[in-house]
Every structure is written in C-alpha cells, then in structure tokens.
Amino acid sequence: MGILTPKISDITDEGLSLSGDLTGDELGLTDADVSIRGTMSVGLELRTIERTIYVTGVMEGTAGRQCVRCLKEFDEPVAFALRVVYEREVKSTGLAGKRDGGRKKKVATPPTVEEEEQNDDLYYFTGDHLDLAPMLREQVILTSPMHPLCTNDCLGLCARCGHDMNGGPCRCGVEPSGGPFEVLRAMKEKLKDAGRR
Numbered sequence: 628m629g630i631l632t633p634k635i636s637d638i639t640d641e642g643l644s645l646s647g648d649l650t651g652d653e654l655g656l657t658d659a660d661v662s663i664r665g666t667m668s669v670g671l672e673l674r675t676i677e678r679t680i681y682v683t684g685v686m687e688g689t690a691g692r693q694c695v696r697c698l699k700e701f702d703e704p705v706a707f708a709l710r711v712v713y714e715r716e717v718k719s720t721g722l723a724g725k726r727d728g729g730r731k732k733k734v735a736t737p738p739t740v741e742e743e744e745q746n747d748d749l750y751y752f753t754g755d756h757l758d759l760a761p762m763l764r765e766q767v768i769l770t771s772p773m774h775p776l777c778t779n780d781c782l783g784l785c786a787r788c789g790h791d792m793n794g795g796p797c798r799c800g801v802e803p804s805g806g807p808f809e810v811l812r813a814m815k816e817k818l819k820d821a822g823r824r
C-alpha cells in the first residue's frame with residue numbers, strides 16, 4: 628500500500644518516483660465504476676514546488692467492459708497519462724461549513740511546468756501523507772468510455788428477437804437490419820461518443 632500513501636516529507640523538489648501494480652480494490656474501484664482485470668500498473672512522479680505537489684504519471688491495464696449495443700462483455704486495454712496537482716487544504720476560519728468536500732477545481736498550470744498549456748485537476752491533502760487512491764480511481768473513471776463498444780461498427784441486437792446481429796441476420800429478416808429506430812439510435816450513439824473525444 629506504500630505507493631498509495633507517500634509521505635509528504637519524502638516528496639521534494641528533486642521528485643519522488645513511485646510505481647507498482649494495484650488491483651481495482653486497492654484503487655477503490657468497484658465493478659460498478661470500472662472492472663479492472665488483474666492489476667493496473669501505475670508509475671508516478673511527484674514533485675513539490677513551493678508547497679504545491681505536482682503529480683504526473685501513467686496507468687496501464689485491462690478493463691472489462693460491456694458493449695452498449697450487443698451487451699457482450701469484452702476486455703479493453705487501458706493506458707493513459709495523468710497530471711494533477713495537490714495543495715494542502717487550508718482550514719478557512721469561520722467558513723468551515725462552506726468547504727465543498729475539498730474536491731477538484733481547475734487551476735492554471737504554473738510557469739515551472741513548461742509543456743503544453745493545460746489545466747491540471749486540483750486535489751487537496753491534509754496531514755503528513757498523500758492519499759492517492761481516490762485521485763487514481765477518479766482518473767480511471769474519467770478516461771473510461773461512457774458508451775463502450777465491442778467494435779466501432781458493432782451491429783447490436785435485433786430489436787425484435789434479441790439476436791446478435793454481428794453473428795449474421797436473424798429470421799425476423801423482413802426489415803433490413805434494425806429498422807429506422809435502431810438506425811437512429813446507433814447514429815445518436817455515434818454522435819455521443821464522437822462528442823466525448
């Protein structure tokens with residue numbers, strides 16, 4: 628569990644590298660979020676600059692998904708890079724009740740990080756350890772497709788008999804595949820997914 632709870636005092640401006648393999652459980656992911664097959668390999672680089680902790684890293688693994696069209700379960704490789712920022716949660720005097728759970732806001736990337744301009748997700752920490760699991764869990768969820776497809780041109784199920792059209796036409800066969808409503812639904816699905824990228 629060491630990788631998930633680094634000591635703040637170990638994170639210097641020289642940087643601290645962490646890596647390991649973590650299960651969905653360790654990341655706090657339930658199958659209702661994203662179902663991780665085996666473990667996710669996590670590599671993180673943490674650096675403190677003027678009391679702000681900058682975290683960059685990569686996560687890689689395999690997720691079990693269910694196709695929204697044909698309902699087939701399939702495994703999909705997951706690999707993405709993350710960049711987030713941690714700041715110490717300030718106990719605001721008098722406004723204690725107003726803290727919104729200490730959750731994410733967007734902050735501008737400071738000039739010390741000179742890559743492409745990008746807003747990093749902001750998280751807060753208290754005490755002398757970071758708790759990375761909630762952040763990693765959230766990053767996995769954020770990068771997961773809202774409408775998983777087993778293949779981009781999955782034909783889905785016959786609206787009448789439930790036959791998996793990927794395996795060839797069914798006996799309902801009177802109408803050409805799907806019918807107007809099915810075609811419309813598939814188009815909407817495509818638009819939704821295109822809009823997310």
Ligand SMILES: [Zn+2]
Pocket residue numbers: 694695696697698699776777778781782783
């Ligand atoms: Zn499918």
Ligand SMILES: [Zn+2]
Pocket residue numbers: 785786787788789790797798799800
């Ligand atoms: Zn059918």
